[in-house]
Amino acid sequence: MNFLRPGARFLRVQLVTTTRCSVLQTGSRRRASSLSQKPGAAGVRFPGAVDSKFTNSLSFEHPATYPAIPTYQAMGPDGDIIDSSFEIASEEIVLKMYENMVAVSIMDLIMFDAQRQGRLSFYMTSQGEEGTCVGSASALQKDDVIFSQYREAGVFMQRGYTFTDFMSQLFANNLDAGRGRNMPVHYGSAALKIVGPFLPLPSTQIPQAAGAAYALKMQRLTNPNIPARVVACYFGEGAASEGDFHAALNIAATRSCPVIFICRNNGYAISTPTLEQYRGDGIASRGTGYGIDTIRVDGNDIFAVREVTKRARELALKDGGRPVLIEAMSYRISHHSTSDDSFAYRARVEVEDWKRRDNPITRLRKYLEKKGIWNEEKEKEARGRIRKECLKAFAEAEKEKKPPLRSMFEDMYEELTPDLKAQMTELRDIIKKYPDEYDVSEFEGGIDSLSR
Amino acid sequence: MKATTRFGIRSLLAAALPRTKAPYSIIQQRRYSTPPPSAKLNLPTDFSTTPLLAHSSQSALQNPELPQEIRNGTTKRMNLFQSINDALALALAEDESVLLFGEDVAFGGVFRCSMNLAENYGAERVFNTPLSEQGIIGFAIGAAAEGMKAVAEIQFADYVYPAFDQLVNEAAKFRYRDGSEGRHVGGLTVRMPCGGVGHGALYHSQSPESLFTHIPGLRVIMPRSPIQAKGLLLAAIASNDPCVFMEPKALYRAAVEQVPTAAYTLPLSKAEVLKEGKDLTIISYGHPLYTCSAAIAKAEKDLGVSIELIDLRTVYPWDKETVLASVRKTGRCMVVHESMVNAGIGAEVAASIQEDKETFLRLEAPVLRVAGWSIHMPLMYERFNIPDVARVYDMIKNAVEY
Numbered sequence A: 001m002n003f004l005r006p007g008a009r010f011l012r013v014q015l016v017t018t019t020r021c022s023v024l025q026t027g028s029r030r031r032a033s034s035l036s037q038k039p040g041a042a043g044v045r046f047p048g049a050v051d052s053k054f055t056n057s058l059s060f061e062h063p064a065t066y067p068a069i070p071t072y073q074a075m076g077p078d079g080d081i082i083d084s085s086f087e088i089a090s091e092e093i094v095l096k097m098y099e100n101m102v103a104v105s106i107m108d109l110i111m112f113d114a115q116r117q118g119r120l121s122f123y124m125t126s127q128g129e130e131g132t133c134v135g136s137a138s139a140l141q142k143d144d145v146i147f148s149q150y151r152e153a154g155v156f157m158q159r160g161y162t163f164t165d166f167m168s169q170l171f172a173n174n175l176d177a178g179r180g181r182n183m184p185v186h187y188g189s190a191a192l193k194i195v196g197p198f199l200p201l202p203s204t205q206i207p208q209a210a211g212a213a214y215a216l217k218m219q220r221l222t223n224p225n226i227p228a229r230v231v232a233c234y235f236g237e238g239a240a241s242e243g244d245f246h247a248a249l250n251i252a253a254t255r256s257c258p259v260i261f262i263c264r265n266n267g268y269a270i271s272t273p274t275l276e277q278y279r280g281d282g283i284a285s286r287g288t289g290y291g292i293d294t295i296r297v298d299g300n301d302i303f304a305v306r307e308v309t310k311r312a313r314e315l316a317l318k319d320g321g322r323p324v325l326i327e328a329m330s331y332r333i334s335h336h337s338t339s340d341d342s343f344a345y346r347a348r349v350e351v352e353d354w355k356r357r358d359n360p361i362t363r364l365r366k367y368l369e370k371k372g373i374w375n376e377e378k379e380k381e382a383r384g385r386i387r388k389e390c391l392k393a394f395a396e397a398e399k400e401k402k403p404p405l406r407s408m409f410e411d412m413y414e415e416l417t418p419d420l421k422a423q424m425t426e427l428r429d430i431i432k433k434y435p436d437e438y439d440v441s442e443f444e445g446g447i448d449s450l451s452r
Numbered sequence B: 001m002k003a004t005t006r007f008g009i010r011s012l013l014a015a016a017l018p019r020t021k022a023p024y025s026i027i028q029q030r031r032y033s034t035p036p037p038s039a040k041l042n043l044p045t046d047f048s049t050t051p052l053l054a055h056s057s058q059s060a061l062q063n064p065e066l067p068q069e070i071r072n073g074t075t076k077r078m079n080l081f082q083s084i085n086d087a088l089a090l091a092l093a094e095d096e097s098v099l100l101f102g103e104d105v106a107f108g109g110v111f112r113c114s115m116n117l118a119e120n121y122g123a124e125r126v127f128n129t130p131l132s133e134q135g136i137i138g139f140a141i142g143a144a145a146e147g148m149k150a151v152a153e154i155q156f157a158d159y160v161y162p163a164f165d166q167l168v169n170e171a172a173k174f175r176y177r178d179g180s181e182g183r184h185v186g187g188l189t190v191r192m193p194c195g196g197v198g199h200g201a202l203y204h205s206q207s208p209e210s211l212f213t214h215i216p217g218l219r220v221i222m223p224r225s226p227i228q229a230k231g232l233l234l235a236a237i238a239s240n241d242p243c244v245f246m247e248p249k250a251l252y253r254a255a256v257e258q259v260p261t262a263a264y265t266l267p268l269s270k271a272e273v274l275k276e277g278k279d280l281t282i283i284s285y286g287h288p289l290y291t292c293s294a295a296i297a298k299a300e301k302d303l304g305v306s307i308e309l310i311d312l313r314t315v316y317p318w319d320k321e322t323v324l325a326s327v328r329k330t331g332r333c334m335v336v337h338e339s340m341v342n343a344g345i346g347a348e349v350a351a352s353i354q355e356d357k358e359t360f361l362r363l364e365a366p367v368l369r370v371a372g373w374s375i376h377m378p379l380m381y382e383r384f385n386i387p388d389v390a391r392v393y394d395m396i397k398n399a400v401e402y
C-alpha cells in the first residue's frame, strides 16, 4: 500500500480531523452533563436523550393528541397556484413533465391490455402516482443516484428511459439489459444511474440507498471536484413496515447520509389497507422519530412534489449531508398488478371516487389550460404521437429475438465457474440429443451460444 | 368515458399488431415455458390421468396410511389450494388455539388458501399482518411459546429471508437452549408457496428447502398433492416441533384429486414409495414427482426396466430407512429436485447412500442427480432450468446403462 499517495493522505487527515472534532464534542457534552447532574437542574442530560427536561407531571405521550402532519400543496385541485413562494419551472420543463406523465399512463393502458392478451406475463401500472414519480425525478440532478421499488415508471420516463428501453425489458428480449432473466417491470439503467427495481423485497433498496449516499459523500470528501450528489430512494408505505426501512432511516441519520427517502403512500400494499399496515400518522411521523427532516406532500400535485424534492435535495447536501424523508400521498387507482383483482378486497365505488376526485395528470392539465399553453388540440396531438411511439417500440420489441441461451449461466460470477461450464455443456448435449423436445429458435444464436 | 379510451387503445393495439391466439377475454398469463409441438417427452403433465393423484373416491380411500374411520368416510374433489384451505379450516374449527396470519391473509391470501377463513373463524384468529416477515415469524414464535398454534404464512418462499434470523436462531434453537425447562415453539407452522410456475423468474420461483434442511430443529415438509397437503399440514400443525411447510404453487390449481373430507394426518418424516420397481430408485419430492412419473412411464416402455419412485415428503429430518431399503433392492439411484443442484437435498441423500456400507456395496452405478442448475431462476430460460422429462429420462438411461 502506498501511504504517500496524496489522496490517501488527504483522507487520513480528514478522518483525524473529524475524529478529533467528535472527541471535542463528546468532551464538552460530558462536561455539560456532569454540570446538569446538580440537584435542581432542569435538564436530565441522560446520554440517550440529552435535551429532555425533568417534569413532575406523569403523562404518557398520546399520538392522538399530536396534530397530523399537514400535506403540502402548491397547486389546488383546479390547477390554481396556491403557494406563490416558489418559482414555477420553465414552460418547456413543465410541458415535458406533463408529457412524461401522459406517456406513462398511455404505456400503462397498452401494456395492461397486452398482458390480458397473453403477450407478456405480468405488468404493473402506476395510475395515480405519475405525479409523485415524474415530479420528484424532475428535481433531481443527472448525476444523482436513484433506487427504485417497482411502481416508478415515471421516474424512468423523466430520466430519459425510452419506450424501446421499456419494451425491451418488458419483452425480455435481446436488447434487454437484464438479459431476459427478470420479470416484466424490472427496469434498471446504469447509464441513468437508476439501481433497481427491487420487486423481490420491496424494501431492500432502502438501507442500500443510505449506504450509496454515504459512498457519494465520502467520494466527494476525497475529491471535492466531484459534484455534490444525493441518492433518492423510492418505496411504498407497505415496504416501510419491513425492518429494512427502520434500519435505513436510523443508519442514514447516524451517518448523516445525503439521501432522500421518498415514500409513495398509496393506501394499499396489495390487499392490505394502511389501517392494517400501521397505526401512526403515516410514514412521515416516523421520520422525526429518527431525527430526520420530514415533509408530507400531495402526490396529485406535481408542482408540490417537485418543489419539495428540490428543497429536500438542498437540505440533504447541507452541512456535509443528512437524510430527508418525503411522504407523497396518493391512492392506488390500479390493481396491485395484473395478477391482482383488487375488487376482491375493496369496493369499486371507492376506486371510482378517487379516480374522479383527483389525479396528477388532469390537475396539471387544468393549470396548463388556464395558462393558455395547452388545449384539446394539443392534447390530442400529444396523445396520438406518444401512443404511436409506444406501439412502434412495442411491435419492434416483441419481434426481437430473445437473448442467447448462454446468458442463463452468465453473470453468476464475474467469470463462468468450472461447474457452470460443465452444466452449460450438459444442457447443450441434452438439447442436441433430444432435438424434438426443445425449441431454441427464439434465442439469439440458437443452441450455438452454449458451445463457446 | 374511461372504458371507451381503454377500448380505443385495445383496438388500436389489435390493429397495429398481429394478434396472438389468446382471446382478450381470457385472463391468462403468457407462459414462457411451452414445449414445441414435436415434443414426445417434454409434454405438460396431464393431471387428469397421472397415477400420482387419486382420480376416484375409491382410490383416495384405499390409502393405507389413512385411519380406518377416514377410509370409511367420504371424499371431495379439491385442488391443492382448496385442500390447504380445508386443512386450515379444520384446524381452526378443532382447536381454539390455532391462529392464522400473514400478509394479505384476511381476504383469502394471494393464492386463495385462506379464503373465507377470517369470515368463518373471526378476525381475531385469522388476520393480516403488516408487511414484515421478520415480524410475522417473530410474532408467531412468541405466540407459540405461549401455547398457541401459530400458522404463519410467508407470501412467497422467495420472501422468507427477512425472517431467517427468527427461524434459524430462534425457532430451531428454542427447545435446545431451554433444556430441562422444557419450553418449545412446536406450535409454530410456517407455510410458504414455493417453486417455479413458468413466469416467476428470480423472485417468484424459489424453492429454498435446503437452506432450512441445514438447520436442525426445523421440520421441513413439501407435499406433492391435495391429499398429501391436507394430511401433512394437519400433522405439521399438530406437531410439537416447528415446521416449515412448503407448498409447490404450480400445483395449487393444477393438481386435483378426491380428498377425504374429515380431518386426518399423514406421518411426518416418513417417505412414501409411490411405485415399486426393481432396477432403479428415483427419489424426489413436490412438483418434480410428476415429471419423474412421466419419465418413468416412458423409460419403462423404451428400456424394459422397472423403476421405483419415492416421495420424501419431509425433506428433513428425512426417512433414510425407506430410501436405503429401496436402493439396497435396486442397486441404482437418482435424486430429482427443482432447486439448485449445489448443496441441495440430492447431495445429502447421495452422501447418505454411499455412507451406508451395506447400500454402498450394493450400488451398481453412482448416485445421480437431476436438479436446477447452479443459477437463479431466469425468466426466459425456466424450461431449461427446471428438470424436465427429457433430462430425467436421459439420466434414467445413464443410470441403467452404467
Ligand SMILES: Cc1ncc(C[n+]2csc(CCOP(=O)(O)OP(=O)(O)O)c2C)c(N)n1
Pocket (backbone or CB within 6 Å): A151, A199, A200, A201, A202, A235, A236, A237, A238, A239, A240, A264, A266, A268, A269, A270, A332, A336, B103, B131, B133, B155, B159, B160, B162
Ligand atoms: C419481502 C417481501 N414480502 C412480500 C412481498 C410481496 N409483495 C410485493 S409488493 C407488496 C406490497 C407492497 O406495498 P407497498 O410497499 O405499499 O407498494 P405499492 O405496491 O403500494 O406501490 C408485497 C406484500 C415481497 N415482494 N417481498
Ligand SMILES: [Mg+2]
Pocket (backbone or CB within 6 Å): A236, A237, A238, A264, A265, A266, A267, A268, A269, A270, A332
Ligand atoms: Mg402502497
